[in-house]
Amino acid sequence: MSDELKIESADMPAGGWGSVKEVTNILFHEHVPLKDSRLLLKQNKPDGYACVSCAWAKPANPHPFEFCESGAKATAWETTSKTIGAEFFERHTVTELESWSDHALEDLGRLTVPLRWDAASDRYRPIDWDTAFAEIGAALRACDRENVVFYSSGRASLEASYMYQLLARMYGNNNLPDSSNMCHESTSVGLKKTIGVAVGTVGLNDFEHTDCIFFFGQNVGVNSPRMLHQLQEARKRGVPIITFNPLRERGLVSFTNPQSPLEMLMGQETPISTQYHQLKPGGDTAALMGLCKAVLGHDDAARAAGAQRVLDMPFLQEHTHGFADFERSVRECSWETIEAEAGLSRAAIEAAADVYCRSGAVMGVYGMGLTQHRHGVQNVTMLVNFLLLRGNIGKPGAGICPVRGHSNVQGQRTVGITEKPELAPLDKLKEQYGFEPPRKPGMNTVEACEAILAGKVPAFIALGGNFVRAVPDTVRMEAAWRELPLTVQVSTKLNRNHVIHGKASYVLPCLGRIEIDRQRGIPQSVSVEDSTACMHGSRGMAEPAAATLLSEPAIVAALAKATLPPNPKVDWDAWVADYGRIRDAIEATYPDIFKDFNARMWTPGGFRKPLGAAERVWDTPSKRAEFTVPQSLQVDPDSDSRDPAALRLFTVRSDGQFNTTIYSNEDRFRGVSGTRMVLFMARADMARHQLAEGDVIDLATAVSSDAPRHVRGLRVVPYDIPEGCVAGYYPECNPLVPLWHHAIDSKVPAVKSIDVLLRRAVVH
Structure with missing residues (x-):
C-alpha cells in the first residue's frame, strides 16, 4: 500500500x-x-x-x-476467499516477511495448513497435525511448568476458553494472561473493589429508561458502532449525552443511520453529544473530582434553601460506605488544582454537573480512555463515586457501562481465564476433575513480558491474538521473543507474531467462528458473552476456508491429550464430538451462572449472568458500595517529565483497524489516508515547534531511564487536540511505552498517557 x-x-x-x-x-x-x-x-x-x-x-x-x-x-x-498454504512459504523466508506491514501480512488471507519453522531454510514448512501435536506435547512435558504461559485473545468461545483454562491448570499453573490485561483489567479491579462485581451493571433496556448519559474515553464510532443506535434513540427522546474525551470523535458528534432510507436520502444527522469537553489525556480523575465538587455545591445550595437535597441521602445511608471520607477529600480539593489537572474550566465542569443534578437516572459509559493510565483503576472508582452520589447504580436507566473490545473478552474471564487463583473455582475443578489445581498466582500480561525479558519463559502458547504486536516496549520485547525456546500460535491469519517467533515455532490454523464447525459430520455451535454480561449462542454459517482446518476446541483438546497424562474424568474426545457436553461441564463448574446452559443459549437477547450490584446487592467486605478517596489528581505522579518541551502522548485506533488488525491505511473520521505513521498535533504546538503539516519528526520517550525508546518517521497532522498533547496510532507507538509504565493495581499498560520529546527527523 x-x-x-x-x-x-x-x-x-x-x-x-x-x-x-x-x-x-x-x-x-x-x-x-x-x-x-x-x-x-x-x-x-x-x-x-x-x-x-x-x-x-x-x-x-x-x-x-x-x-x-x-x-x-x-x-x-x-x-475472505484469499488463502495461503505451503507453497507461499516456499517462496518467502520469514526474515523477508518481517519487512512486510501488519496489513500486508493479514491481507494475504486465511492460513490453511499447520506449519513449523525450519531454522535451516528460515521458512515455515507444512507439518501434519498429529506430528505437530506430538512435538509440542513432548516439548511442554519437558518444560519448567511453573513458567509456561497460556495466553488467549478475546475471540475464543466460552467452550474453547473453558477447555484452555483447564488445560493450563491441569498442566500446573495459572499463567493465563489475556487481552483484558491490556485494556479492562482496571475495570475488573476497580468495580470489584467498589460495587462487588467485575463487570458493568447496564443492560440494553437501560438505554430506553435513562435520563442522561456521561461518556468518558470511548470512541463509539470506531470501537462499538452498533451502540450508536441506542444513542440515537436516546437523543431523539431528548436525553442529554455529555462527553469527556481529548479528541472530538465523529461518532460522538453526529450520526446518520444507514438503515434509515429517509436519513440517507435527506442527509439527516442526529447530533450525539450535547456537551463535549476536551480534557487532557489522563485528566479524568480531576474532571470527575470537579463534577463531584459541583454536585456537593448544588446540594449545599438546596439545603440552604430548604429544598429537596441533590444527594440521594437514603441511598447513601443504606447502600454505601466511606462517603464521609470521600466528601472531605472533595471539599478539600481546590478548583485551581482540578482545572490544571483536567485541562478544563470550572464553568465547563459545572455545566456538566448541572445536567447531572437535574437527571433522575444517569449512566456512565467508558472505554480504555479511562483504564489505560497509571491511575486507571482510580479513574474507574472515581466514576463509581460520581454515580453513587445520586444513587445511579442499581435502578432502571442508570449504572456503569464499561465497553469491552474483543467479542468474548469478558466471557472468557467468566469461565476461568484468569491468572488470579482466587477468581477461579479451584475447589470445584478439583472435585469435578480429580486433580489438585495450582494455587500460586499466575502471570498477567505485564508479568509475562517481564519473565520473557528475564529469559524465564520456556514456552508461550497463544490461543489467538498478536501478542508481540499488542504489548508495549516493542523493540525490547521483539528481541527477547526471539530467545523463547517454544512459541505456538493458534491463528486464522498470518500476523507479526508468526514472523517474530521463538527458536521453535508452530502455527496451528483454526476455523473462524463464522465458519461451519462440523465434528463427525454434525455442525456444532459455540457461545459468547457480550459487554452487558449476556450469553449468546453462535452458529457458523460459512463453509470453512479449507478442509485442513481444525476448530479451537479440537486444537485445545489435542494439545491436552499430547501433553497431559490421561484423566478418566476428562473425556476430551467426547467434548470435541459434542460441544453441548462442554457446556454441561461449564454448567457443572458454574451452576449459578450457567443453569440450563444448553437450553438457554439461544434466548433472544441472551441470558444474563447474576449481577448483584444491578440489584443493589453488594459483594464487598462492608456489604455496601464503597466510596474511595483518590490518591492523586496528577495523571502520572511517578513518571511525568519536567522537561518543558515534553508533550503528553496518547494512542488511538483508526477507522481502518480493530485492535492489532489493520484493514487499511484509511481513517476517514480523522481525514487521514495513505499511512499510519502520523502524529496528531494542535496548531499552537506546531507553531511552537516550528512545524508544518506533513513534516517528518521522530519521538522519544521523555522518561526512559532503563533504555532509549523511539518511533521515527511520523508525519505531522494538525488536529483539534488539547495543547501540550499529541496522539498517534496503536500499535505503531507502542515502542514508546515502557513495560513498567502501567496502571497501579491492575498493571494495564498506560498507553493513554506518556510524556514524549519531539525531534525533527534527519532526512537522508
Missing part, C-alpha cells in the same frame, strides 16, 4: 454513505462472493453468529441489518 500521506476535511457523520462505501470496499477487497456477503444478514441475530469484532450487546429484537461497518469488515476479513 502507498505510504503517501493524504489529509482531507473530516466533518462527515458516523454511519451514512461513508459506512456503506467502506462495507462495499471491504467485501470487494476480500473477494467475498455475493452468497457469502449475505452472511451479514445473520450477524448478531438469535439464529445466526455472534460478530467476531466488538462485544457490544445483541438485542432480542434486532434490526434487519444488525451489523456495523466494523463488524462487516471483521466478517469479510474472516470469510
